[in-house]
Amino acid sequence: MKISAVDQSPIFSNSNADDAIKETRELAKYCDSLGLNRFWLAEHHGSSSFAGCSPEILIPSLASQTDSIRVGSGGVMLMHYSPYKVAENFRLLESLFPDRIDLGLGRAPGSDGYQAGALAYGSKTTGPEFFTTKMNDLKSFLEGSVSSTQSFESVNVTPGLGEIPEVWLLVSSRQGAEYAAHFGLPMSLAYFIDPSCADLADVYRDNFQPSIFTKEPRVSLGVFSICADTDKEAEKLSLSAAAWRQNSQKGIFGSFPTLREAKESINGDLVETNDNRTFVGSSQSIRQKIQPLLDKVKPEELKIITICEPFSARVRSYDLINQSFSLN
Secondary structure, X not given: OEEEEXXXXXXXXXXXXXXXXXXXXXXXXXXXXXXXXXXXXXXXXOOOOEOOOOHHHHHHHHHHOOOOOEEEEEEEEHHHOOHHHHHHHHHHHHHHOOOOEEEEEEOOOOOOHHHHHHHHOOOOOOOHHHHHHHHHHHHHHHHOOOOOOHHHOOOOOOOOOOOOOEEEEEEOOHHHHHHHHHHOOOEEEEOOOOHHHHHHHHHHHHHOOOOOOOOOOOEEEEEEXXXXXXXXXXXXXXXXXXXXXXXXXXXXXXXXXXXXXXXXXXXXXXXXXOOOOEEEEEOOOHHHHHHHHHHHHOOOEEEEEOOOOOHHHHHHHHHHHHHHHHOO
């Protein structure tokens, strides 16, 4: 089982966006030293919770400071952007860092309506109904074939610019799984967003069509997990994310509370009654907790999101999870 990291550059109340990006950089270097397979960067806009607004800018910075870990987007929200520009950006990145770049694509806006409007800036092709067209165009631009969009028939990516990076589709719905199967894309299931997406692995595999992206179906699974030396310590560390989630459900969006603030604002038993999107425990128990989900989905890779503070505990969590799955 390959282990990878997904980082959303979380902002805590005792820090700011600059600090969050610095921690992302340090976390990427540490994950590289652990031998993790990938390090993916999320895209959020206008958020006081997450600082990562531009994966394509962060990717070359992190790739240049690491040695072997794959670095990619988790993901670029294609609805906002020109497929042509996305193709050139990631072909260029692949040219700079051969065999180390991933283009993870998302279908969600990653923002509210105001930020989405600012990103669109007059474009009339930003709705979800345009995803199929944009994906077809992106495929054409990446592989160097003629676009199916008539006005783009003479458009080419800069000749000789890099190879095709690994392209993945982030999925949390049945329609997403059907898109991934139709376009022959590797599928990254976002269990941390919607646990019901675990049922979609069979849908994807049953309908998969080989493509330039992959000849066989490939599935990775993204979960939220916090691991510590003891179950009690892991449960304590999870309070910050649990309090943030509780506030979000009330429509209160802001930075993540520190552990001390979280203890003051919520009940200590919230973690025990929390939804089943999270996996919290010691290094001895975390694999046992995740294993039934792995048996169901049968992914080739497990992607971990960990949000807790202090940063040293977050780093330690990735180390412990990696150790747990490295044991026979």
